[in-house]
Amino acid sequence: MKILVCISNVPDTTTKIKFAEGNAAIDTTGIQWVINPWDELSLTRALELKDDAASGVKSVTVVHVGPASSEPTIRKALAIGADDAIRVNGESADAWYVASQIAEVVKKEQFDIIMCGIESSDYNGSVVGGMVSEFLGIPSVSAVSGIKIENGQPVLTREIDGGKEVVTVPAPFVAVVQKGIAKEPRIAAMRGIMMARTKPVKLIEPLATEPLTQVVVFEKPAPRAACKYIDADNAAQLIELLQNEAKVI
Amino acid sequence: MSVLVYTENWDGKFKKLSFELVSYAAGIAKMMGSAVTAVSIGKVDETELKKLGNYGAAKIISVTSDQLASLDNQAYTSVISDIASKENSSVIVISNNNTGKAIAPRLAVRLKAGVGSGVSKLPLNLNPFTVYKRTYSGNAYAHLVIKSPVKILTLAQNSFDLVETANNATVENVNIAIDGSLLKTVVKDVQKQTGKILLTDADVVVSGGRGMKSPDNWSSLVELASLLGAATACSRPVSDEGWRPHDEHTGQTGKIIAPNLYIALGISGATQHLAGISSSKYIVAINTDKDAPIFEAAQYGIVGDAMKVLPKLVEAVKAKK
Ligand SMILES: Cc1cc2nc3c(=O)[nH]c(=O)nc-3n(C[C@H](O)[C@H](O)[C@H](O)COP(=O)(O)OP(=O)(O)OC[C@H]3O[C@@H](n4cnc5c(N)ncnc54)[C@H](O)[C@@H]3O)c2cc1C
Numbered sequence: 182m183k184i185l186v187c188i189s190n191v192p193d194t195t196t197k198i199k200f201a202e203g204n205a206a207i208d209t210t211g212i213q214w215v216i217n218p219w220d221e222l223s224l225t226r227a228l229e230l231k232d233d234a235a236s237g238v239k240s241v242t243v244v245h246v247g248p249a250s251s252e253p254t255i256r257k258a259l260a261i262g263a264d265d266a267i268r269v270n271g272e273s274a275d276a277w278y279v280a281s282q283i284a285e286v287v288k289k290e291q292f293d294i295i296m297c298g299i300e301s302s303d304y305n306g307s308v309v310g311g312m313v314s315e316f317l318g319i320p321s322v323s324a325v326s327g328i329k330i331e332n333g334q335p336v337l338t339r340e341i342d343g344g345k346e347v348v349t350v351p352a353p354f355v356a357v358v359q360k361g362i363a364k365e366p367r368i369a370a371m372r373g374i375m376m377a378r379t380k381p382v383k384l385i386e387p388l389a390t391e392p393l394t395q396v397v398v399f400e401k402p403a404p405r406a407a408c409k410y411i412d413a414d415n416a417a418q419l420i421e422l423l424q425n426e427a428k429v430i
Numbered sequence: 431m432s433v434l435v436y437t438e439n440w441d442g443k444f445k446k447l448s449f450e451l452v453s454y455a456a457g458i459a460k461m462m463g464s465a466v467t468a469v470s471i472g473k474v475d476e477t478e479l480k481k482l483g484n485y486g487a488a489k490i491i492s493v494t495s496d497q498l499a500s501l502d503n504q505a506y507t508s509v510i511s512d513i514a515s516k517e518n519s520s521v522i523v524i525s526n527n528n529t530g531k532a533i534a535p536r537l538a539v540r541l542k543a544g545v546g547s548g549v550s551k552l553p554l555n556l557n558p559f560t561v562y563k564r565t566y567s568g569n570a571y572a573h574l575v576i577k578s579p580v581k582i583l584t585l586a587q588n589s590f591d592l593v594e595t596a597n598n599a600t601v602e603n604v605n606i607a608i609d610g611s612l613l614k615t616v617v618k619d620v621q622k623q624t625g626k627i628l629l630t631d632a633d634v635v636v637s638g639g640r641g642m643k644s645p646d647n648w649s650s651l652v653e654l655a656s657l658l659g660a661a662t663a664c665s666r667p668v669s670d671e672g673w674r675p676h677d678e679h680t681g682q683t684g685k686i687i688a689p690n691l692y693i694a695l696g697i698s699g700a701t702q703h704l705a706g707i708s709s710s711k712y713i714v715a716i717n718t719d720k721d722a723p724i725f726e727a728a729q730y731g732i733v734g735d736a737m738k739v740l741p742k743l744v745e746a747v748k749a750k751k
Contacts, residue, residue, distance in 0.1 A: 194682060194702050198569040207570070218683050276545065277538070299531065302567050302682060306547050307526070307584070311503070311535025320614040321503050323532035326676075336618070340528055340677070342440060342630070344622035346500070350614045357531070360683050361676055393544030396572040397560065402708070408715070408725050413734030417746035419714065422730060424750065427712050429691040430634060430658055 182238045182330070182352070184227045185292040187283055187309065188258055189217040189273075189301040190251040204398045207303075216254055218366070219298025221261075223356075225363035226328060227296060228262045236330040240264045244286050246271055246279045252382070259377035260369035266380070271387030275394045276304070280312030282387050287317055293352040294335060299324065299359040310357035320350040326361030433459040434519035435468050436510055437482060438529055442474050445631060446592070447525055449485045453593040454585050455523040456486025457552045467491060467517050469510060471498050476601060483599025485592060490601045491517075497608040501529060502615040505608050507536040512606075514541060519580070526584035527630065534584050543580035550589035550709070567682045567705035587630055588688035589709065629678065632661035634691045635710075637680060639665040639703075641696020641717060641736055645673035650740040651695060657747045663687070665697050681706035695736040699724025716740075 192198075193213040201208040216224070224243065231238040243258040245251060246269040255266045267290075269282040287295060297310030314321035326345070327338030337348050337356060369377070411419045423430045435455035437448035455466045468487040470479060472494065479490050493509055510533065514522055522537065524530040526548045538545045546561035554560045558575045561583060565572045629635065636655040638648060655662045662678055669679035680687055682705035692710035696717060697703060704727055707713065715728035716736050725731045732739055 192566070194567070194705075195700075196566075196569075198566045200570075207566075276535070280535070280539075304565055304572075305563075305567060306545065307531045308535035308538065308545050308547060311532060312539050314503070315507070315536040315539035321532070321536065322615065323503065324528040341501070341620075341622075342438075342528065343626070343628045344620065346617050346621075347619040349616045349618060354614075360679065364670070393542075393576065393578045394546070395575050395577065396565075397575050398573045399565070399570045400573070402568065402571060405713075405727060406729055408728045408731040410731050410733065413732050413739055416732060416734070416739045416742035417749075419730060419732060420743060420746040420750065423691065423712070423714070427691070427729070429712050430747075 182236070182293045183291065184230070184238055184241045184294045184296060185287065186220065186224045186227050186241060186243045186263065187295065187297045187313070188220040188224065188243050188245050188254065189298065190214050190245065190247055190254040191217045191301055191303045194218065194302055200399050204400065205396070207399065214251065214254055216258060217298050217301045219300065219358055221366040222360070222363045223296040223298055223358045224258055224261060224263060225367040226358070228367060229363065230328070230330060237333055238330065242267060242292070244269070244283055246273050246282045246387070248272060255382055256377050257369060259380045260373040261367050262373060264380065266382045267385060268382055269385045269387050274392035276306045276308045276312060277394070278390050278392045280309045281316055281390045283309070283313050284316035285388055286385065287313070291353070295353065295355045297355060297357050299357050310355050314355035319353050319355065321355040321357060322348060322350055323357040325356045325358045328356055328362065431462070431464045432467050432517045432519045433462070433464060433521045433523065434514050434517055435466060435487070435523040436533065437468050437470050438525065439470060439472055439474050439478070442472070443478060444474070444481060447527070447587055447631070448482070449592050450587070450590050451523055451525055451585055452482050452485040452487050454552070454590045456593065456595065458521055458523070459486070461552065461556060462521070465489070467519065469493065469513055471506065471509065479601050480597065480599060483597035484594055486595045487599050490599055492601060492603050493606055494603070495606055495608060497613060500615070500617045501532065502613050503532045503536055504614060505612045506533050507540060508608070508612055509606055511537055511540040514580070522580070522582045524582065524584050526586050530584045534582050538582050541580045542578055543582045544576035544578040545582045545584065546574050546576055547584040548586045549583050550586045568708045569701070586688065586709070627659065627661040629661045629663055629680070629685055630687060632689050634658045634660035635663050635687060635689045636660045636693045636695070637663035637665070637697060638668060638695045638736070639697030640667050642668070643696070643737070647737060648674070650744055654740060654744050654747065657744065665703050694724055694728070695740065697724055698722050699727055
């Protein structure tokens with residue numbers, strides 16, 4: 182069984198966002214780039230499955246759609262333990278563009294399980310994984326918080342409104358992964374970092390695909406009113422204010 | 431042309447979320463001079479279906495099929511996309527919840543439609559079609575132009591007020607036979623929580639962080655929540671430590687919520703936590719550290735020990751009753 186983990190390259194989650202080009206783009210100066218948090222968890226779980234000989238998982242490949250400048254993020258995934266990587270050499274213009282490129286990769290090289298994070302922490306789109314599956318005409322399971330392989334059959338746990346379901350689907354399929362899939366993201370050890378240098382990164386030129394959406398301008402959320410402080414000795418006053426001033430209880 | 435809205439029911443009843451979706455779709459239809467068609471999948475009786483009309487649906491298409499008893503992404507997409515084509519829908523509105531996130535992207539590929547996800551306002555402009563959406567986990571908002579003829583929008587929960595209107599809705603029942611080869615998702619087991627207010631539905635949320643010190647200190651937090659009819663939540667380390675269940679974790683990697691009131695006890699207010707709660711209408715912070723970043727996000731604050739403040743709040747709420 183072969184697993185493909187889709188990884189997105191995003192600003193570190195503590196980045197204070199600033200804009201450039203007349204607010205049409207994010208100012209990237211000083212930004213630390215990281216593997217999207219959910220993709221990092223997907224990768225961790227994929228590697229855990231590979232470590233378990235009984236799972237039948239033979240390899241874990243990562244794919245990224247993006248320019249050469251995102252290579253360090255790919256190398257990081259290799260250092261954490263992915264066997265090899267594919268980079269589609271295009272600008273990740275929108276979800277439609279990215280998903281169609283990933284679907285092409287899957288068509289060329291067969292994978293049994295394709296894992297995508299539920300959203301990327303930059304565009305918060307939540308659509309790439311589902312789009313990949315539809316481009317390929319294969320099943321998808323969304324909000325996956327658990328994945329194991331029993332007798333060669335993947336068994337997934339997905340979150341539903343106020344609960345969980347345990348489901349199966351035939352491979353190949355796309356698992357759209359959320360929190361719970363792995364506890365802590367795996368980090369690269371020294372040996373992994375050394376080995377990552379020698380692991381193959383296959384470069385693929387993108388398909389000509391027109392994005393369907395475009396950000397024209399960014400803005401900051403409206404500032405909130407300043408905090409009104411209530412004395413700790415008079416905490417009951419808070420309830421009074423919530424009831425009569427804010428009118429929320 | 432029409433605006434299509436996919437509404438969700440739970441055991442045959444619509445929740446506020448579905449009325450929000452219809453209100454939002456009606457707002458768009460008004461801008462476009464078109465009408466709203468609502469799609470419901472599952473067994474919902476006529477009186478319940480008609481409620482969608484109270485928020486502006488002109489036509490309600492009710493699909494019942496035993497084959498659709500549980501969510502199968504491909505089968506649901508197929509049903510909704512067929513209806514969208516038949517209804518000549520140029521805008522499709524879906525919730526930005528787990529179900530919506532499962533269906534919207536598949537539908538997008540099927541209909542060659544651009545997606546605006548997590549929108550929270552009516553479109554800023556129809557031509558070019560521009561929506562306002564959350565990006566960078568709430569640290570920035572984008573004006574996103576959707577260029578395709580069909581547009582799919584997923585609406586952030588609790589972000590749009592219900593708008594009631596006169597009901598002239600017609601209900602059309604369709605019984606669709608699903609191509610069995612599409613049904614690939616087999617549900618082996620279901621575990622549902624009962625008797626608990628769902629975090630994503632709640633108007634009031636009482637949440638605790640590592641400042642609560644120990645899982646043993648949660649009883650007064652839970653009591654306050656139950657007195658307020660609130661859901662309980664927590665920060666990530668609290669669920670990672672196993673003090674509280676994972677489904678209570680709010681934030682960038684947990685649940686994103688937008689209640690009317692979020693009470694944060696012993697939570698520092700790290701950006702990743704704020705990413706999940708910053709759309710709350712009011713945030714209350716109770717923290718011993720007067721410099722904790724949570725106070726920058728809060729409208730009401732108490733600098734103090736959560737363990738001492740909580741019992742006082744519980745007493746104050748009881749006294750009001
Ligand atoms: C990629 C990534 C994603 C993340 N996603 C999330 C996420 O989704 N959600 C999330 O919550 N975090 C997330 N985090 C973690 C986040 O960065 C913070 O570590 C976390 O939110 C801190 O939780 P906390 O405020 O409960 O704990 P702490 O940071 O330990 O803060 C505890 C607070 O309690 C106060 N306190 C202590 N004692 C008391 C008392 N007796 N009474 C009142 N106050 C007291 C302290 O002053 C302090 O402000 C993420 C981190 C990363 C790197």
